[in-house]
Amino acid sequence: MVAHLPPMEYRRLGSSGLQVSVLSLGSWLTFGSQISDDTAEDLMRTSYEAGMNFFDNAEAYAHGRSELVMGKLLKKFDWDRTTFLVSSKVYWGGDKPNQLGLSRKHVVEACNAALKRLQVEYLDLYFCHRPDKNTPIEETVWAMNTLIQQGKVLYWGTSEWSAQQITEAYSVARQYNLIPPTMEQPQYHLYHRDRIEQEYKRLYSTIGLGTTIWSPLASGVLTGKYSSGVDEGTRLARKGLDWLKNNILTEENIRKTELLKPLAQELGATLPQLAIAWCVKNPNVSTVILGASKTAQLQENIASLATVPKLTEDVINRIEEIVQNKPTESEY
Numbered sequence: 277m278v279a280h281l282p283p284m285e286y287r288r289l290g291s292s293g294l295q296v297s298v299l300s301l302g303s304w305l306t307f308g309s310q311i312s313d314d315t316a317e318d319l320m321r322t323s324y325e326a327g328m329n330f331f332d333n334a335e336a337y338a339h340g341r342s343e344l345v346m347g348k349l350l351k352k353f354d355w356d357r358t359t360f361l362v363s364s365k366v367y368w369g370g371d372k373p374n375q376l377g378l379s380r381k382h383v384v385e386a387c388n389a390a391l392k393r394l395q396v397e398y399l400d401l402y403f404c405h406r407p408d409k410n411t412p413i414e415e416t417v418w419a420m421n422t423l424i425q426q427g428k429v430l431y432w433g434t435s436e437w438s439a440q441q442i443t444e445a446y447s448v449a450r451q452y453n454l455i456p457p458t459m460e461q462p463q464y465h466l467y468h469r470d471r472i473e474q475e476y477k478r479l480y481s482t483i484g485l486g487t488t489i490w491s492p493l494a495s496g497v498l499t500g501k502y503s504s505g506v507d508e509g510t511r512l513a514r515k516g517l518d519w520l521k522n523n524i525l526t527e528e529n530i531r532k533t534e535l536l537k538p539l540a541q542e543l544g545a546t547l548p549q550l551a552i553a554w555c556v557k558n559p560n561v562s563t564v565i566l567g568a569s570k571t572a573q574l575q576e577n578i579a580s581l582a583t584v585p586k587l588t589e590d591v592i593n594r595i596e597e598i599v600q601n602k603p604t605e606s607e608y
């Protein structure tokens with residue numbers, strides 16, 4: 277057992293019957309790439325012992341190696357299959373024409389390949405990693421429904437789809453009596469709020485959309501560790517991630533992060549704990565997917581659950597005054 281950690285909370289994934297821990301573990305850039313398999317093992321074990329039941333993956337992560345590592349570890353742990361959820365995402369499978377996108381061919385082939393790499397008989401969650409303008413949504417909905425009928429997938433969803441695209445998928449499913457999408461995986465953190473708080477607002481009640489949100493720490497910017505530069509060994513120092521650094525490590529975000537620091541201290545929390553607790557506080561977030569390259573980071577992040585009750589209305593208002601980015605009333 278992990279000592280001193282608050283009890284895990286479980287939420288329904290949207291209006292489905294599935295219970296997902298409010299914190300979960302992701303593997304982007306880490307598993308099969310940045311970190312050793314031993315560290316990956318430590319991260320998964322620490323998560324599971326803290327009550328986290330969802331492990332997120334994708335065919336694209338480290339070109340499939342992330343799923344291979346996770347599969348090997350799931351086999352080794354031999355946890356009761358009813359006690360955890362594992363996902364994959366389809367879109368970026370390779371460079372050839374039919375290795376990309378959401379055609380029936382790629383959705384089915386990517387699922388079969390992910391099942392092999394992850395060494396499981398079914399995926400609990402299967403996401404369309406991005407919308408595909410070259411495939412009719414109807415084709416993708418039918419493909420997902422087929423996989424569910426075959427028992428290879430339990431719940432399917434989307435990632436970074438617009439409210440309109442999600443609504444279209446839902447309508448197609450309703451029209452043909454197919455299983456509609458259950459969840460969406462969008463970016464959500466203190467500096468990126470519009471989709472979760474505004475664009476999807478109506479979908480939570482109308483179609484019962486669940487959300488598995490990513491990058492709660494804005495790739496580490498919200499830990500404050502980049503405020504005085506980019507140290508070797510950190511994510512934003514990595515080769516090939518200039519696009520991410522340019523996008524997220526802005527002067528404005530650094531300035532706001534520095535202003536959040538004393539507030540976190542006042543609450544007896546660290547900056548990452550404040551940032552993660554703020555995401556958990558949103559009831560439309562089903563689970564916050566944590567990323568970590570070290571076990572100590574993960575332990576610090578899991579302890580953010582103790583900060584959630586400290587986010588009173590007054591504290592939330594003070595955060596709003598610092599970030600100054602609350603979405604305005606929605607037209608959706």
Ligand code: NDP
Nearest residue numbers: 302303304490491492493494495496510511567568569573
């Ligand atoms: P975060 O924004 O939380 O970033 C995680 C990274 O920040 C870590 O890998 C680590 O990087 C650093 N970090 C984390 N905790 C701490 C800490 N306490 N102190 C200092 N540094 C810390 O999340 P991710 O961007 O990793 O996203 C989480 C998951 O979401 C992914 O693993 C993936 O499963 C999913 N995802 C989905 C996407 C999609 O399109 N659907 C896109 C992106 C992510 P380092 O130590 O290297 O600096």
